[in-house]
Amino acid sequence: MTADVGHRVRKTSRRMADGREIIYFDDTEPFADRSAVDGRPLGPVAGGSAEMRYDPLTGEWVAIAAYRNDRTFMPPADQDPLAPTSPGGFPTEIAEASYDVVVFENRFPSFSPRAEGEPGAVDGDPLWPVRPAFGRTEVVCFSSASAGSFGSLSVSRARTVIEAWVDRTATLGRIDGVEHVFIFENRGRQIGVTLPHPHGQIYAFPFVPPKVARMLDMARRHRSSTGGNLFRDILDAERRAGTRVVASSEHWTAYVPAAARWPVEVHVAPHRDVADLTALSGLERDDLARLYGDILRRLDRFYEGDDPLPYISGVFQSPTRTDRDLFRLHLQVFSVLRGPGKLKYLAGVESAMASWVSDTTPERTAARLREVA
Amino acid sequence: MTADVGHRVRKTSRRMADGREIIYFDDTEPFADRSAVDGRPLGPVAGGSAEMRYDPLTGEWVAIAAYRNDRTFMPPADQDPLAPTSPGGFPTEIAEASYDVVVFENRFPSFSPRAEGEPGAVDGDPLWPVRPAFGRTEVVCFSSASAGSFGSLSVSRARTVIEAWVDRTATLGRIDGVEHVFIFENRGRQIGVTLPHPHGQIYAFPFVPPKVARMLDMARRHRSSTGGNLFRDILDAERRAGTRVVASSEHWTAYVPAAARWPVEVHVAPHRDVADLTALSGLERDDLARLYGDILRRLDRFYEGDDPLPYISGVFQSPTRTDRDLFRLHLQVFSVLRGPGKLKYLAGVESAMASWVSDTTPERTAARLREVA
Numbered sequence: 176m177t178a179d180v181g182h183r184v185r186k187t188s189r190r191m192a193d194g195r196e197i198i199y200f201d202d203t204e205p206f207a208d209r210s211a212v213d214g215r216p217l218g219p220v221a222g223g224s225a226e227m228r229y230d231p232l233t234g235e236w237v238a239i240a241a242y243r244n245d246r247t248f249m250p251p252a253d254q255d256p257l258a259p260t261s262p263g264g265f266p267t268e269i270a271e272a273s274y275d276v277v278v279f280e281n282r283f284p285s286f287s288p289r290a291e292g293e294p295g296a297v298d299g300d301p302l303w304p305v306r307p308a309f310g311r312t313e314v315v316c317f318s319s320a321s322a323g324s325f326g327s328l329s330v331s332r333a334r335t336v337i338e339a340w341v342d343r344t345a346t347l348g349r350i351d352g353v354e355h356v357f358i359f360e361n362r363g364r365q366i367g368v369t370l371p372h373p374h375g376q377i378y379a380f381p382f383v384p385p386k387v388a389r390m391l392d393m394a395r396r397h398r399s400s401t402g403g404n405l406f407r408d409i410l411d412a413e414r415r416a417g418t419r420v421v422a423s424s425e426h427w428t429a430y431v432p433a434a435a436r437w438p439v440e441v442h443v444a445p446h447r448d449v450a451d452l453t454a455l456s457g458l459e460r461d462d463l464a465r466l467y468g469d470i471l472r473r474l475d476r477f478y479e480g481d482d483p484l485p486y487i488s489g490v491f492q493s494p495t496r497t498d499r500d501l502f503r504l505h506l507q508v509f510s511v512l513r514g515p516g517k518l519k520y521l522a523g524v525e526s527a528m529a530s531w532v533s534d535t536t537p538e539r540t541a542a543r544l545r546e547v548a
Numbered sequence: 549m550t551a552d553v554g555h556r557v558r559k560t561s562r563r564m565a566d567g568r569e570i571i572y573f574d575d576t577e578p579f580a581d582r583s584a585v586d587g588r589p590l591g592p593v594a595g596g597s598a599e600m601r602y603d604p605l606t607g608e609w610v611a612i613a614a615y616r617n618d619r620t621f622m623p624p625a626d627q628d629p630l631a632p633t634s635p636g637g638f639p640t641e642i643a644e645a646s647y648d649v650v651v652f653e654n655r656f657p658s659f660s661p662r663a664e665g666e667p668g669a670v671d672g673d674p675l676w677p678v679r680p681a682f683g684r685t686e687v688v689c690f691s692s693a694s695a696g697s698f699g700s701l702s703v704s705r706a707r708t709v710i711e712a713w714v715d716r717t718a719t720l721g722r723i724d725g726v727e728h729v730f731i732f733e734n735r736g737r738q739i740g741v742t743l744p745h746p747h748g749q750i751y752a753f754p755f756v757p758p759k760v761a762r763m764l765d766m767a768r769r770h771r772s773s774t775g776g777n778l779f780r781d782i783l784d785a786e787r788r789a790g791t792r793v794v795a796s797s798e799h800w801t802a803y804v805p806a807a808a809r810w811p812v813e814v815h816v817a818p819h820r821d822v823a824d825l826t827a828l829s830g831l832e833r834d835d836l837a838r839l840y841g842d843i844l845r846r847l848d849r850f851y852e853g854d855d856p857l858p859y860i861s862g863v864f865q866s867p868t869r870t871d872r873d874l875f876r877l878h879l880q881v882f883s884v885l886r887g888p889g890k891l892k893y894l895a896g897v898e899s900a901m902a903s904w905v906s907d908t909t910p911e912r913t914a915a916r917l918r919e920v921a
């Protein structure tokens with residue numbers, strides 16, 4: 176399989192020892208052969224028992240994947256499971272001796288194509304519907320080097336990651352039963368990243384996740400009261416005000432939202448109305464690779480000191496089948512660090528009441544992010 | 549002021565050096581004099597600039613209290629600001645040389661009666677309404693001892709804390725503009741508790757917090773489709789199923805909910821329909837003091853090892869003015885620890901998408917909590 180989209184990337188799909196799919200996205204020419212065989216004696220892949228239960232108090236589905244509690248937790252550095260496999264060395268998830276960008280199915284999936292259960296109800300009570308947690312979760316390795324981060328990638332390699340995101344959005348979105356594709360990165364030990372190797376994740380959800388559902392409700396109300404698209408109107412208002420704009424380019428603007436809830440929070444929105452990553456032009460993808468990398472590098476300079484900033488970054492996309500004219504692609508990047516070494520914890524007010532208190536102002540955050548350009 | 553409610557508690561309200569209110573709830577007879585004067589040279593109390601901004605993407609208010617970033621962070625043990633003030637010693641928030649239970653206004657409030665701003669809009673744009681973050685936040689010290697926890701209180705002292713909660717629910721709920729009173733405890737360094745002294749907190753919110761608003765939506769739908777009260781129907785279903793019931797008493801049942809989202813999670817619900825703590829009878833309060841303490845002690849035995857379990861506990865009450873026949877009082881206690889020393893972090897899926905994945909099953913959690921009785 177070869178996808179030629181301006182930036183030349185070759186896609187090769189292979190199988191891992193336990194049957195999971197692994198997909199190489201190569202940008203280094205001449206393209207390397209991708210025929211290494213994963214010879215590990217792996218047991219059957221987890222996910223058969225993945226289920227989700229409906230919480231009648233909130234109307235939300237809770238995925239239950241008990242086998243995930245055994246997942247790899249901060250392995251020794253010489254056993255990085257996301258590194259390439261050096262000949263004769265520790266066999267990792269990636270059989271090849273090198274790679275550019277690689278995507279593979281998570282060994283401990285929260286949502287799985289292998290979920291086997293039948294729809295039913297907990298204890299037979301209709302208050303508590305249960306379904307198999309059908310879906311798919313993937314790992315995206317940004318680089319074969321065990322250190323580094325998305326922000327330290329070359330623009331060309333970052334662009335390859337974006338091509339992989341586009342491919343996964345399109346491919347996973349076509350699966351029957353997948354309602355939403357969420358691409359994200361958790362970076363930093365302080366937010367519980369169990370593998371330090373630079374990587375992101377993808378969740379193909381069997382439902383529209385609560386946050387997106389909520390945004391769609393708000394966008395629907397906004398459209399019926401003003402006729403406008405909520406996301407575009409917010410972007411226009413931020414550009415007009417300017418006080419929280421961090422950086423902008425021909426096709427994108429990065430800003431701290433007026434009601435930011437995290438100590439560091441940046442939204443990155445395209446200038447053109449698009450539902451998801453697949454609708455971006457080649458130029459828009461190039462431009463995103465540059466601007467997003469720039470923002471991530473500023474995050475690492477946000478506080479004094481040498482520690483990279485822990486962050487969560489998510490690509491907010493339209494549901495795969497519904498409301499594609501209502502939603503509007505954007506990225507949200509935020510950090511839980513409220514000062515050097517000081518974490519903002521999600522305690523009673525946030526975790527129990529879902530209500531946010533910010534310890535800083537969005538304008539102050541934006542000023543600092545402009546300062547560290 | 550004396551409140552006699554079966555269990556004898558004397559309430560004494562005083563002022564702190566900066567004008568904040570401090571309220572002693574005494575249960576030790578003969579009642580001590582509470583006339584100590586707070587002589588600290590404190591600057592003016594924070595809160596004047598507290599504001600809240602409306603987030604148009606979610607329809608939620610975000611409180612902004614930038615002065616909170618300077619709040620006390622893990623002080624040295626000999627400077628516990630919640631200890632009583634020993635004569636000649638370090639002057640704390642509590643001027644008295646001893647106390648039973650004491651409540652006082654938070655020095656770094658997220659919502660404040662002193663919030664001075666005028667309603668308006670960020671940058672004058674109607675997309676972003678702003679209001680002063682009017683409200684009140686309080687600290688509740690469970691004990692004058694710097695170590696220990698709610699679970700180690702005597703039943704009688706726990707009952708005094710409940711009397712303080714009842715008093716605050718009633719008193720704060722009568723303030724014009726307070727829409728919801730949330731009583732909670734964050735326990736443990738792992739969830740960011742900045743002061744180890746056993747204490748809880750109270751937020752008097754100027755709006756119904758998002759989680760309660762969501763529950764009310766669900767309860768409204770349930771009533772219109774079944775005629776029943778959602779919270780009662782869930783309690784009845786849990787008691788009928790029995791598989792997740794942890795403990796019960798004459799007036800209360802504690803269970804792990806069928807769609808629990810946390811590694812350890814227990815809901816404690818009264819058998820009688822009541823909107824909030826103020827409606828509980830003396831016997832129901834006694835019974836809660838016993839059962840809730842029992843549950844907290846089981847939490848500390850949940851995992852092998854000597855570390856007390858970090859937890860968040862919240863009293864879910866009806867809004868102060870609306871939907872009092874729809875909501876139903878209950879407590880929710882949960883922990884972010886998914887194994888000894890292993891935290892469940894709220895990363896991309898939870899923090900960005902508000903979607904939960906559980907690493908265990910509710911039935912397994914309930915079985916363990918029964919085992920450690």
